[in-house]
Amino acid sequence: MxxxxxxxxxxxxxxxxxxxxxxxxxxxxxxxxxxxxxxxxxxxxxxxxxxxxxxxxxxxxxxxxxxxxxxxxxxxxxxxxxxxxxxxVLAVLGPRLLNTVELAGIAFFLAIGIALPLGIWTAARPHSRADYLVNLFCFAGISTPPFWLALLLITLFAVTLGWLPAGGIAELRAGTGWAAALGQKVRFAILPVVTLALVQLGTYTRFMRSAMIEVLRQDYVRTARAKGASERRVLLGHAFVNALAPVLTVLALSFGALFSGALITETMFAWPGMGKMIYQAILDNDYNLALVGLLIATFATIAGNLLADLALVWIDPRVSLSSRLQ
Known part of the structure; x- marks a missing residue:
C-alpha cells in the first residue's frame, strides 16, 4: 500500500x-x-x-x-x-470552489444514486418495454444541450409557475436561522442541480446497464442461478460487484469535472462557481487565477482516478495494488 x-x-x-x-x-x-x-x-x-x-x-x-x-x-x-x-488567488478561489462542490457534488451523487439502480433494473429486463423507455430517456438526456434544458426549467418553474428563483445564489443576512438559511440555499440550488443531474444521468445509466448485461452473460452467473440463488442475490451479490469496475473509471473521470465547474450551467443560472471563474480569468489574461483553477481541476481528476483504483481493490479481491503499478 x-x-x-x-x-x-x-x-x-x-x-x-x-x-x-x-x-x-x-x-x-x-x-x-x-x-x-x-x-x-x-x-x-x-x-x-x-x-x-x-x-x-x-x-x-x-x-x-x-x-x-x-x-x-x-x-x-x-x-x-x-x-x-x-x-x-486563494481568497478568490475558496468561495467559488465551495459553491461548485455544493452544486456539482450534489448533482453528481444524485445522478449516481438514481443511475446505478436504474441501470441494474433495466439490465435485468433487457428489451422489455421498461428498458426501451429508460433507454429513450437516457438518449434524450445525453442529446439535450444543457443550456436548452436550463432554459426550459427556468421558463417552467421560475417564469410560468414562479416556484423557484431563476438564478443566482442565496445571500444570507446576519441573524438568519440555520433552518431558514438551508431553505434559501435549497431553493436557489434546485434548478441548477436538477439540470446537472439530468445531463449526467443518461450517461451513467447507460454505462451501468451495459456493464450489467455483459456480466449477466458470464458462466458464474448462470452457475449461481443453477444453484438456486435468488434473482436479487444474483444481481446484487454476483453481477453488480463485477459490473461496477468499469463504471468506477467513468465516475472517476467525472469527479474532476466537479472542480473545474459546469461552465454552461453556472452561466445560465448565474452561479458563481469554478467553471465561470476559470473562463473569465482566461479571457481577462488573469494568469495566476486561471492557472491555479486549472491545476485544481487537474488534481481533482488525478485524485478521482486514485480513489477509483482504491475502490476497485476494495470491491474486487482479484485486483491488488501491486498489479495497478504494472
Missing part, C-alpha cells in the same frame, strides 16, 4: 508540474496581455506608463523566466494575486 501511494504521489507531482508549465505557456502565448487591457480601458495611458507597468508585473521578461518565478513562489505557498479581482 505505502509503495503504491508513494508511486502515485510522485506521479501527481510530476503531472501537476508539467500541467502548470503547459497551461502557463498557453495562456502566455495568447494575444495581448493584462497591460493591453488596461490601455484599452484608459486611453490616456502613455507608452512609458505601459512599459513601467509591464516591468512591475514582470511581463517584460521572457515567458519561461516568468513561469520559473511563479513556480518558485508557488512552492512556498504564494500563488500570487488575481489581477481582475485585486485579491489573493
Amino acid at each position: 505505502s509503495r503504491y501511494l508513494a508511486s502515485r504521489a510522485v506521479e501527481i507531482v510530476v503531472t501537476l508540474a508539467i500541467m502548470s508549465l503547459v497551461v502557463y505557456l498557453l495562456i502566455g502565448l495568447m494575444p495581448g496581455d493584462p497591460i493591453d487591457l488596461m490601455i484599452s480601458g484608459d486611453p490616456k495611458m502613455t507608452s512609458a506608463d505601459a512599459a513601467r507597468l509591464r516591468a512591475v508585473y514582470g511581463i517584460d521578461k521572457p515567458l519561461l523566466d516568468r513561469y520559473l518565478a511563479w513556480a518558485h513562489q508557488a512552492l512556498i505557498g504564494n500563488f500570487g494575486y488575481s489581477r481582475s479581482f485585486n485579491q489573493p
Whole structure:
C-alpha cells in the first residue's frame, strides 16, 4: 500500500508540474496581455506608463523566466494575486470552489444514486418495454444541450409557475436561522442541480446497464442461478460487484469535472462557481487565477482516478495494488 501511494504521489507531482508549465505557456502565448487591457480601458495611458507597468508585473521578461518565478513562489505557498479581482488567488478561489462542490457534488451523487439502480433494473429486463423507455430517456438526456434544458426549467418553474428563483445564489443576512438559511440555499440550488443531474444521468445509466448485461452473460452467473440463488442475490451479490469496475473509471473521470465547474450551467443560472471563474480569468489574461483553477481541476481528476483504483481493490479481491503499478 505505502509503495503504491508513494508511486502515485510522485506521479501527481510530476503531472501537476508539467500541467502548470503547459497551461502557463498557453495562456502566455495568447494575444495581448493584462497591460493591453488596461490601455484599452484608459486611453490616456502613455507608452512609458505601459512599459513601467509591464516591468512591475514582470511581463517584460521572457515567458519561461516568468513561469520559473511563479513556480518558485508557488512552492512556498504564494500563488500570487488575481489581477481582475485585486485579491489573493486563494481568497478568490475558496468561495467559488465551495459553491461548485455544493452544486456539482450534489448533482453528481444524485445522478449516481438514481443511475446505478436504474441501470441494474433495466439490465435485468433487457428489451422489455421498461428498458426501451429508460433507454429513450437516457438518449434524450445525453442529446439535450444543457443550456436548452436550463432554459426550459427556468421558463417552467421560475417564469410560468414562479416556484423557484431563476438564478443566482442565496445571500444570507446576519441573524438568519440555520433552518431558514438551508431553505434559501435549497431553493436557489434546485434548478441548477436538477439540470446537472439530468445531463449526467443518461450517461451513467447507460454505462451501468451495459456493464450489467455483459456480466449477466458470464458462466458464474448462470452457475449461481443453477444453484438456486435468488434473482436479487444474483444481481446484487454476483453481477453488480463485477459490473461496477468499469463504471468506477467513468465516475472517476467525472469527479474532476466537479472542480473545474459546469461552465454552461453556472452561466445560465448565474452561479458563481469554478467553471465561470476559470473562463473569465482566461479571457481577462488573469494568469495566476486561471492557472491555479486549472491545476485544481487537474488534481481533482488525478485524485478521482486514485480513489477509483482504491475502490476497485476494495470491491474486487482479484485486483491488488501491486498489479495497478504494472
